Amino acid sequence: MFRSLWFDGRLRAVLAQVLIACGFAGVVGWLFWNARHNLMQRGIAMGFDFLGEAARFPISEHLLAYQPTDSYGRAFAVGLANTLYISLLVIVVSTVLGFLLALARRSRHPLVAAAATVYLEAIRNTPLVVQLLFWYSVVTLNLPAPRQALEPLPGVFLSVRGLFFPSVSWTGDLVPLAWAAGAAVVLLGARFVYKRRHRAAGARGWPWLALAAGLLLWGAWQGQVGLQSQAPVLRGLNFLGGASFTPEFSALLLGLTLYSAAFSGEIIRSGIAAVPRGQWEAARSLGLRPWTTLRWVVVPQALRIIVPPMTSQYLSIIKNTTLALAVGYPDLSFVITTTINQTGQAIEGIAILMAVYLSISLSVSLFMNLYNRRINRTQRP
Known part of the structure; x- marks a missing residue:
């Protein structure tokens, strides 16, 4: 009986997986016990009770209402909202800019193609943190004061205090x-x-x-x-009214967008180049214009190749937001780092940070995989 069970390949595979899982659980348990023992010797209690205590530190930018007297849990929620906000903006803008860069790289005009190539190679081969520090120094040091602010568009002002532009708000009962x-x-x-x-x-x-x-x-x-609508107006040494982006947010948005667009552009360009040349020729023989061919013939086929690597690119964008520490933007990692410095709850803080980013990454992967399955699904006759 035991001989027959031993030579059962399926049973051996299950047994190996069980042993590996038990070994992994044992290692995690030992690490937890060792960390708990060392922290107790130093008088540091483990647990998440600190989430209900007052945070006692300000957050310069927040989409959600926040006061220093709020709890650490509220501060984490504010940091998470900031992280999701910047990630969504960078994903949308970098995708659009990447598509334009892909078309420029494929352009028949030598100057346009060369300019796109130089941009892509320069951005992709420079560390992201260096680019963030560069844009932050440009925004904070080389822009004029509010009284001499630049006005690239009517009602839009760019100064050392940030970017100010008109805002639109709802009135009435929603x-x-x-x-x-x-x-x-x-x-x-x-x-x-x-x-x-x-x-x-x-x-x-x-x-x-x-x-x-x-x-x-x-x-x-x-x-x-x-x-x-409400437009920003100069009052004293700063602008009042309207909406604004702080220098930290502007530098992070600009740096992450330009960096991510370079990688997205190469992904999109490779997907377009993978479509057989015969598809272009067939569309041209039917009298379709180049833009119509690109929109209705080439891009739908290229999406099957573009979506899988773009999933990894979107995940990289979300994880790269942790570099907001370099420019002082208060994202989730910034809030958790400050919390660890105040409370000493390093294990709990890192565990929350890992769990949040893991949940976000799995959610993005699930959505992109569902979309990829939809565009790759074979149509029934």
């Missing part, structure tokens, strides 16, 4: 509009599910869209919702 928006989403979702289940390919979608738009207009009318 509750009816929120309910109407929810009803519109449910309506369009029901229409999508019905179309998928009943294969109603020829069903017209504009009546549903018109009904959803009508719901939104009704909600806006009920709450007297409107839009109000």
Whole structure:
């Protein structure tokens, strides 16, 4: 009996996995016990009780409301919101800029192609932290004072205090509009599910869209919702009103975007180049213009090659936000580092940081894999 079990390859594989898992759990347990023992000898208690204590440090930029009297848990939430905000902006802008760089690299104009090549090679072969420090020094040292601020566009001002631009805010009661928006989403979702289940390919979608738009207009009318714009105005030594990007945020956004766009551009260019030349020639024989060919023929096929490496690029962007420490932007790593310095809870802080970034990375990977599976799915006849 034991001889037959031993020669069972499947059983041996399961047994090997169990032994490896037990060994890994034993190593983790020993590390935990050793760290706990050493910390207790130094009078440092382990646990996450400190999350409810007052943080007692300011956060210069925050999307969520925050005061130094708030808890460490609230400070972590503020840092996480800042991290997600900068990551989303960099991903969107660098993808668009990368697509333009890919087209420039493939341009037949020698000057455009050479300029794109020089940019890509220079950015990709320079450390990111050096670029961040360069842009931070440019923003903080070489820009004029607010009274002599640059105005590249009407109402947009660039000075040593940051970037100031007009803002748009809602007025009125947003509750009816929120309910109407929810009803519109449910309506369009029901229409999508019905179309998928009943294969109603020829069903017209504009009546549903018109009904959803009508719901939104009704909600806006009920709450007297409107839009109000506010432009920044120079008052004293700084601008008041409108929206603004601080020098730290501007340097981080500019540095990460330009750096990530170089890698995204090469990924997109390789995906476009992988599409067979015959596809271009076939589209040209049908009389399609180059831009129409690129949009409807080449890019849909290139996405199957572009999406997998772009997933890794997006994950790199999220992880590169930890370099915000170099320019002083208060992201999650900045908040956790400050917390560790104040409380001494290094293991807990690093564990939270690892868990958060792991969750974000797995979520991005899941979304991109689902999208990749959708565009690679073979259509049924």
